[in-house]
Amino acid sequence: MWQYFMPTKVYFGEKCIERGIEALRSLGKRALILTGRRSSKENGSLDDLTRALSQIGIEWELFDDVEENPTFALVRNIVSEYRDGSFDFVIGLGGGSPMDTAKAIAVLLKNPTLNVEDLYDASRYNEALPICAIPTTAGTGSEVTQYSVLTDDAGFKKGFSHPALTFPKIAFLDARYTLNLSEALTRSTGLDALCHAVEGFLSRRATVLSDLYAKESIRLIAENLPRVLKDPTDLRARENMLLASCLAGMVISQTSTTIAHALGYPLTTFKGIRHGEATAAFLDVIVEQAMIEVPEKVDFVRSVLGDVAKFLEYVGLNVRVPINDEELMLWTSRAKNAPHVQWTRGNFTEELIRYLYERVKLH
């Protein structure tokens, strides 16, 4: 048996905010916009959004200080600042960070007695403000998933989700906003999308439908990630990457991510490696380990990407960080006990996990 549930209404294409803005009327009259400090102003998305909102008479307030890898502390600050704002809905505009923050804020503004830790127990809430998501990177797929990843007070990344409430109601995907992404961000977000597609494809929770999306996503990334890295202004290739990222998001909305994500988290929070690269550093082994259980799927991945490690190197992946013995021990045990392991094919023993961290260790 399999099921499929992905309740986000997606608008895709040039000027889709302007053309689809009427849809936001159904979410209410007053919006809180969450975005980062710079990018949404530089790529034109914030102007397009606020202009369109004003045209249809939706009031908005702006919080434009969402940092990369949002923390519990940030969420607490936003809640205390906007608690009395009587917002009808929340808009996350930017990369994964503003969108994931929007999911947390949507739940907490609707449930004033809860605190950020309570997000991790979905049985504690059955209402949330509706969410609109507007990605300006091509990678996280957060616009079509129920997941939000926050960094806890101890510095560890932890995902929460609600099976229905934390899916955005509406997503606008306009690739023009990704045209001025830096090479580094293009690479890391593109690699994140690739990880979602490949991890989801090889996950024990994959379904016939998620596989359709995953295969198309892997194909699109194999062709278009090298293209956008070579020519960042190639709008068609940027569109293909944004589509690939969205498809990969739809995949993990069904399958969740696997151990590559769990392995990568400490490299991001403690060593500053961008999420996509931190995750992709382990992707070749995810593929290798799946060989015994699903050889035909591994064959597909290799027929599209070629040798996975070589493809990653070709697009410029190179992760090396200093890791001390204490970190090695702690991270290994956290990854071994992460919920992701149960969906990951193969046998990720403690020895293998330790070896994988040794592999990215700067000697």
Ligand SMILES: [Fe+2]
């Ligand atoms: Fe990811």
